[in-house]
Amino acid sequence: MCSAASLTSLHAEGTAWVALDFQPYFYSSELFTLTYGALVTQLCKDYENDEDVNKQLDKMGYNIGVRLIEDFLARSNVGRCHDFRETADVIAKVAFKMYLGITPSITNWSPAGDEFSLILENNPLVDFVELPDNHSSLIYSNLLCGVLRGALEMVQMAVEAKFVQDTLKGDGVTEIRMRFIRRIEDNLPAGEE
């Protein structure tokens, strides 16, 4: 048999390293990917149309984001962002890396600096996935938009997040469009939607 040391065969060149044997927080994403697929499949059984599934995924994601932000702030040592560009950097280079193992590129800034796109070359949530023909309106990874919205709301930023391209639908890349709505002045208590 092969011991846990076989994991070292996954080595590649890089600059940031973590110790697997003493670091329980980094692992392979396939179990997550397949579990997410089970969640989406269940919602497709529960709701009559794709739009309702999309809404439910967004809502679930929101509730996750509201809770995840605390873990994120504790783990990342990220401080307050001074503008939306800094926020974009933190989302792409720290948050996506930490929770999905990927670093989207940041593109298509609006002239006013209140909109940008996250381009995901690879979306780990859609490994193994093909959308059936009867689910052409399904925004499969919509949970992510909810997570972004919920997490940012907890740091006083109201944003809109939505998929505008998706490799699952034949697009060359997956693109999440982020739009800054307003800074939330009152520190409202966290709540479920």
Added chain:
Amino acid sequence: MCSAASLTSLHAEGTAWVALDFQPYFYSSELFTLTYGALVTQLCKDYENDEDVNKQLDKMGYNIGVRLIEDFLARSNVGRCHDFRETADVIAKVAFKMYLGITPSITNWSPAGDEFSLILENNPLVDFVELPDNHSSLIYSNLLCGVLRGALEMVQMAVEAKFVQDTLKGDGVTEIRMRFIRRIEDNLPAGEE
């Protein structure tokens, strides 16, 4: 702000290392944990009693295990196990480490060598979780038993897997009891249950 390099602050002593910057397969488990929670919550809404939720989690896990085994074999370089003790080692030291970032201990072997227990000191699936009083029969992490059963069936081992202790229910540790039933002689095609 803090860049992705802050992830290096998570360093600890260890022997197996992976490169974060070039290795998309290792990341933080909290998003998975919370997504799993959303799945269980949804099932609790969908089914009338905990027993049905437990069954559904096991079935979903089975379907995941049937698919996950291929990824596992490809990624781990693990060869054919010669006996159930070797299988136990691979499950605890390679599979759990790879997909959940933990290494359960293996205990309580039956005299015949056909049963053992996996002791999970920490179960990442139950971070943030408290069972409500009206779900005292819920086997929250039951997906894992299904995954083990489905994955092992694909390598010709029929097993029973079940939780016999659970920290969520006040036990000191979480214990999964594994029982070897039989070796499957025919190489049946993989199928959904």
